Structure formats: C-alpha cells, structure tokens
Amino acid sequence: MSNRIIPLLTVLAALFAVWYLAAALMNASLQRDLFANNDNKSYTTGDLINSSLNMERPKLPAPHQIASELYKLVIATPPSSKRGLVFHARITLEETLIGFAIGAALGIGLAVLIVSIPLLEHSLMPWIVASQTVPIIALAPMIVVILNQFDIGGMTPKAAIAAYLSFFPITVGMTKGFRSPDPLQLDLMRTYSATSAQVLTKLRAPASLPFFFASMRIGVAAALVGAVVAEVTKSEDGGLGARLLAGSYYGQTVQIWAALFMAAALSGILVALIDGIGRLTLKRWAFLT
C-alpha cells in the first residue's frame, strides 16, 4: 500500500509547489501594476509574492484561495442558496443522472440490437461511429433551442445532451461485452438448442459484466461533460456550467476554478461509486478474485 501512496503524495506535493510558483510568477506583473496604481513604491519582494498569491482576480489563483472559496461556497453557504455551489452542483448532478440513465438504456438497447441482428451492425455501426467523430457538443446549443420551441425547457434539453454523449461508449463497450463469450460456450448453448434470447440472458449478459462496468464508468463521465457544456449554452437555469460562464464573463477566476473543482469532485465521486459497485459485483460473480 505505502509503495503506492508515497509516490502519489510526492507527485501531488510537487504539483502544489509548481502551482504556487506559477501563481506567483503569473500574477506578479498584475500585482506590480496594482502597486504602481496605488503609488506604493516601497514594497519588498516578500510583499509582492504575498500579495500575488492573494489577489482578488488573479490570473492563476493559488490553491489556498480556491480552497477557501470552496469552503465559503460549499460549507458556509446554505445548500438551498443560489449563491452556493451545492445548489448548482445538484442541478448538474440531476441532469447528469437523468441523461446517463437514458444514455445507458439507449446504449445497451443498441448493443443488444447490433449483436442479435447482423444486418444492423453493418448499416448502423458506421453511423454510430461517425456520430461521435462529429463534435456532438457543437449540437448542444441547437438541441436546447429546438426543444425550447416545443416548450420543453428546464432540465430535459441538458439531459438529452448528456444522454447523447454517454450512449456511444456504452454501445461500443457492450457490443464488445456481448461478443466476449468463448465460441465454445456459444456452441454449447447451441447444443442445448437455446434461443437467441436465452443465449443473451444466460450467457452473453453475464459474460459482459466487466465490460458493463467499464463502459458505465466512461459513460457517466461523458454525461457529466455533456451536462456542463449544455449549461454553458443555456445558463439561465444555473448549474456548474453556468457558473463557469458567469465566472469567465466577469473575470472571476477564483469562481471558475471553484466550479471546475466542484465538477471534478462530482465526476470523481460518480466514477468511484461505479467502480465500487463494479468491484463488489465482479467479485460476487467471480470475475475478480
């Protein structure tokens, strides 16, 4: 255990050191101008460094500034307040989960179709792949507008974009997973004269479990990216993407970084949750020993 933790901590410590150095260097010129504007000519290098790391609108905020902003917005602000990050994170989380649920259902459904109907694979799969070489996110603003025309506002458009982004890795992963059983096992099912539905439920589905969790992991992360970008294009309803946009609009760098860290934490928690469930399930089914 410790031979994993120590390298990780060393790298993290180095990262923090570089970050502080970069923050001091990047902000110094801004801070020098600020001192000059205030006719403060007698500042020392220590003063300069210290103030560069505590500016209100730095080019690069120092880690402790982000931490204190996060503390202020997450713990010190009541969760129901629109000014707090918990409020916005909840909106993003809901959109992500709805979108992910739709994307997972669609992805698994398509994979089942592709595995059971060979003709569909040849006609559908190239388009599914092509649909991803298209920068889907470019569609986001339009999906929002189109659904708005039908008076579908609020969360649905964003969940739709989240679903669109998350279905692809799930389709590809599950197609691979459903195909993962050995030819010998498939032959065995044939000697049992199993129907294709039986092959699916008794052999293909259980065999695909490791692929299932791997694709869920990617799918949920993709859904979160979709939700955040969709919020950027329709920021009135709040969400972490809206905070990013507002921060960039008003030059509030600390706010941007805080929203970014919140999104990262959200994604980390969702992925860890799926990993945990996956590990337990795979152990039970003896994929992991």
Added chain:
Amino acid sequence: MKAARDLLPPLVFGAAVLLIWEGVVRLAGVPSVILPAPSAIGERFVHSIPTLSADFLQTIRGVLAGYLIGNATGLLVAILIDRSPFLQRGLLPLGNLVSALPIIGVAPIMVMWFGFDWPSKAAVVVVMTFFPMLVNAAAGLRSAGSMERDLMRTYGAGYGQTLRKLRLPSALPFVFNALKINTTLSLIGAIVAEFFGTPTVGMGFRISTEVGHLSIDMVWATIVVAAVTGSLFYAIVALVERRATFWHASYRAK
C-alpha cells in the same frame, strides 16, 4: 468489390435517413426554425462557402496545433517516466483520474490566459489530448512481452535500442488508440473553447451566434463541416495506423 459490399449497407441507411428527414419536414410542414430540410441545409451550405471555409481555417489551426503539441508531450512524458517506476506510480493514477474529469471546463481559463484567438483553443486541446496519450502510451510501453525483452537482453541491446526496436513498436497500437480518441476530443475542445470567446470567426463562434439569430440552417451547415472534418481527421489517423501497424493481430486476420 468487397469494399463496395461493405460500404453499401451504411450508405443505404444514410440515404434512407436523409429521405425520411426531407419527407417528414415537407409533409408535416416543420418550420425551418426547428428543423430545416436537408435540401435547405445543402442550399445554405453552397451559398455560404466563403464564411464556412474562413470558420474552418480558424478552428482547424487551433485543433492541429493543440493536437500535435498535446500528443507529442503526452508521448514524451510517457517515455520519460518509463524509466522511473516511482514517477509512474505517482503520475499514472493521477492521469487516470484526470481523464475522467470534465477537462473541457478549463476552456474559459485558457481563453483568459491566451486571448481570444486560436492559441487559447490550441491550449485547451493540449490539455485535453495530453492525458489520454500519457495513459495509453505508458500502457503501450509496458506491453512488450517478457520473452521479447529477454531476447533483446541476450542480444546485448541497451535501453535505447530496446526502446527503439522493441518497445516503441509494440506500443504503437496503444499510441494510435490515443491518437484516434484525441481526434474527436481536439475538435470538441476547440469548438467549445470558441463558445467562451473568439475573434468573430470560427465554427464554435458561428454555431453560438447563428443559434442566437435563429438561422438554424446555417448552424446545420456548420455542423456538416464539423462532421466531415471530424470523420476525415479520424479516417486519416486510422489509415496511417493501418500502414504503421500492419503486423498487429487486428489487421493481420483480415
């Protein structure tokens, strides 16, 4: 002949989708603000080729610059940390974590640091493409079997020779996997970064402003450009992959 047979089903499927789309829009009288017909999009496309190509040139600059720098540094760092198990154990879990994060959120920060023009888009692309390449290339460098490594040792090959003759070639399929993932990521990164500010040109800029003017056919025309660009980019990388890794099991079988 075989290529034609492989191409036919998807082409028929695509043509059917376009026909149904056109038919539904015409018969149901869907207003073009919601969903323009494919023919209307085609007409718009032909009429706005100068604008579309200016947008394309603006965006592709950021995409290509970022793609090259991001992949090159990712590969380089993977090779550098390859000799140090300590750094690997420290960096790779971090790389895995970061590739699951919504990195695209750095777009507003990069626009603030590097200005509105294409360098800020390239910076977003660098950050987005770096980690997939790092993680994949590191896995690829470890993929050479112990038998082959032993063989290199019996030849008396040094670290550099083993790297050049055995481990880099055996890492190629992994590297190409990252290169393919990164084609899409880099286009997405550049377009979303343009949502946060551009000089008044670029595909992301065009999409967000034309949506505001409700000229949806122009948005679709831009999306067609983006789609073709993305598919071509991917196809070129896949073609190079086929040439470079012809010995790999996944191509040998065919």
